[in-house]
Amino acid sequence: xxxxxxxxxxxxxxxxxxxxxxxxxxxxxxxxxxxxxxxxxxxxxxxxxxxxxxxxxxxxxxxxxxxxxxxxxxxxxxxxxxxxxxxxxxxxxxxxxxxxxxxxxxxxxxxxxxxxxxxxxxxxxxxxxxxxxxxxxxxxxxxxxxxxxxxxxxxxxxxxxxxxxxxxxxxxxxxxxxxxxxxxxxxxxxxx
Amino acid sequence: xxxxxxxxxxxxxxxxxxxxxxxxxxxxxxxxxxxxxxxxxxxxxxxxxxxxxxxxxxxxxxxxxxxxxxxxxxxxxxxxxxxxxxxxxxxxxxxxxxxxxxxxxxxxxxxxxxxxxxxxxxxxxxxxxxxxxxxxxxxxxxxxxxxxxxxxxxxxxxxxxxxxxxxxxxxxxxxxxxxxxxxxxxxxxxxx
DNA sequence: GTCTATACTGAGATAGAC
DNA sequence: GTCTATCTCAGTATAGAC
Numbered sequence: 563x564x565x566x567x568x569x570x571x572x573x574x575x576x577x578x579x580x581x582x583x584x585x586x587x588x589x590x591x592x593x594x595x596x597x598x599x600x601x602x603x604x605x606x607x608x609x610x611x612x613x614x615x616x617x618x619x620x621x622x623x624x625x626x627x628x629x630x631x632x633x634x635x636x637x638x639x640x641x642x643x644x645x646x647x648x649x650x651x652x653x654x655x656x657x658x659x660x661x662x663x664x665x666x667x668x669x670x671x672x673x674x675x676x677x678x679x680x681x682x683x684x685x686x687x688x689x690x691x692x693x694x695x696x697x698x699x700x701x702x703x704x705x706x707x708x709x710x711x712x713x714x715x716x717x718x719x720x721x722x723x724x725x726x727x728x729x730x731x732x733x734x735x736x737x738x739x740x741x742x743x744x745x746x747x748x749x750x751x752x753x754x
Numbered sequence: 755x756x757x758x759x760x761x762x763x764x765x766x767x768x769x770x771x772x773x774x775x776x777x778x779x780x781x782x783x784x785x786x787x788x789x790x791x792x793x794x795x796x797x798x799x800x801x802x803x804x805x806x807x808x809x810x811x812x813x814x815x816x817x818x819x820x821x822x823x824x825x826x827x828x829x830x831x832x833x834x835x836x837x838x839x840x841x842x843x844x845x846x847x848x849x850x851x852x853x854x855x856x857x858x859x860x861x862x863x864x865x866x867x868x869x870x871x872x873x874x875x876x877x878x879x880x881x882x883x884x885x886x887x888x889x890x891x892x893x894x895x896x897x898x899x900x901x902x903x904x905x906x907x908x909x910x911x912x913x914x915x916x917x918x919x920x921x922x923x924x925x926x927x928x929x930x931x932x933x934x935x936x937x938x939x940x941x942x943x944x945x946x
Numbered sequence: 947g948t949c950t951a952t953a954c955t956g957a958g959a960t961a962g963a964c
Numbered sequence: 965g966t967c968t969a970t971c972t973c974a975g976t977a978t979a980g981a982c
Contacts, residue, residue: 565947584866586778589975603948605977667862669919670854674776674863684919712916712925713932720912724904727861727876733904740905757965781957794960795966803958 569607571597573617580618581657581664584671612679619682622664626686630693640700641749644714647694648741651718655725655734663722665690691715701749710748717741761799763789765809772810773849773856776863804871811874814856818878822885832892833941836906839886840933843910847917847926855914857882883907893941902940909933 575596579588590611594601608614633646651658661667665686672680694711703710721737724730767788771780782803786793800806825838843850853859857878864872886903895902913929916922 563947568947582866583868584778584863586776587867590977591975599947600949601976602950602978606947609977611976662862662865666915666919667866670859670862670915671776671866673854673918674774674859675779676775687916687919709928713929716912716916716925716929717909718912719915720908720910723858723862723911723915724879724908726865727858727879733908736901737905737908755965760965782959783957791965792967793958794968797959798965801959 565607568597568599568603569617572599572604572607572614573621576614577618577621580615580668582661585615585668585677586671586675612677615677615679616682619668619679619686622686623689626689630689640697641745643697644694644701644745645742647690647714648718648738648745651721651734651741652738655731658722658734659725659729659731662726663719666719666722687715698748703748703751714741757799760789760791760795761809764791764796764799764806765813768806769810769813772807772860774853777807777860777869778863778867804869807869807871808874811860811871811878814878815881818881822881832889833937835889836886836893836937837934839882839906840910840930840937843913843926843933844930847923850914850926851917851921851923854918855911858911858914879907890940895940895943906933 572593576588576593579592579596583592590601590604593614594604604614608617633643637643637646657664665683669680669683669687671677672683691708691711694714695707698707698710701707717737721734725734764785768780768785771784771788775784782793782796785806786796796806800809821842825835829835829838849856857875861872861875861879863869864875883900883903886906887899890899890902893899909929913926917926
């Protein structure tokens with residue numbers, strides 16, 4: 563197996579495991595089992611567990627960035643862009659119900675660990691925030707675009723947290739509907 | 755030191771440490787240092803780390819229940835009760851900014867660990883949910899009281915998660931204002 | 947590149963003295 | 965009740981063979 567390919571598989575497996583079990587609770591053995599390599603082989607590709615975490619965060623950043631780019635490409639207007647973001651909740655409701663939001667739970671965990679990669683993980687939130695702000699500004703809400711972006715983000719985080727705690731997918735669907743309705747009025751309404 | 759007192763101090767210290775560092779990341783040594791007892795002495799009071807967690811969850815349940823009871827006693831009407839809940843966010847904004855919501859972050863962590871105490875921790879959410887539902891029902895929103903309770907809970911969770919990630923206290927204040935305004939209309943509005 | 951073997955550390959937990 | 969000493973185990977990480 564090429565070095566590139568093995569490295570990639572490690573990062574992908576770690577990404578999933580960190581999401582499902584948390585970073586600290588995931589051991590090298592867990593990842594090794596998933597990728598079907600020996601524990602020792604790890605250190606040829608990464609010098610430490612932290613290094614794997616860095617790679618995972620970078621992977622998520624690249625993936626999310628690409629996702630946002632694609633939404634912009636497919637959408638006809640900024641409102642549709644924001645709607646794509648909102649509908650991501652519904653599309654991933656199975657995973658969210660079980661494991662929460664991948665970004666939110668990682669940031670929360672690294673925060674408690676006071677981990678060095680905290681800032682980088684939080685960049686994932688910033689990525690969404692900046693993008694949403696841009697969409698709201700394009701929607702004519704220039705003066706409160708950042709507030710609206712934060713509201714959408716917080717709303718999503720709350721829905722993810724509760725649907726996970728109560729293992730409730732229907733709550734996600736309900737809230738996505740409410741978000742949709744809210745967006746429709748926000749798109750028309752002027753800045754307050 | 756009496757057995758009662760030492761046990762209580764262990765639970766209190768563990769409560770704080772679990773909140774600030776997370777359950778898994780907190781070791782016996784951490785708690786021992788905080789309480790100023792030896793590691794070995796623990797096992798006279800608790801038979802395992804899980805047992806301490808159980809005690810911490812129970813402590814939080816008792817404390818929250820007492821808090822809700824007091825709010826009801828002090829408030830003139832259900833709307834004021836709900837307002838007390840909302841203002842808890844503002845009152846604790848310093849800790850929330852640093853460590854997130856004590857209930858939300860614990861439930862999230864235990865979920866990832868797939869820990870046995872998961873259900874008990876989630877009961878903390880249920881406690882709030884049931885109480886809020888009761889208040890909304892008393893407010894005349896009987897048909898959607900539970901929906902509204904979930905909305906307030908989710909809103910709070912989202913605010914806590916984002917204010918923590920961005921280390922932003924002002925966001926809490928802003929959102930508490932919006933929640934207040936929302937509550938005022940919800941208190942008047944009929945069931946949809 | 948990948949493996950096995952192993953060193954090292956810190957964790958939870960136990961035993962028994964005081 | 966509290967202590968010290970110690971056990972066991974899992975985790976990260978390293979060394980060196982293949």
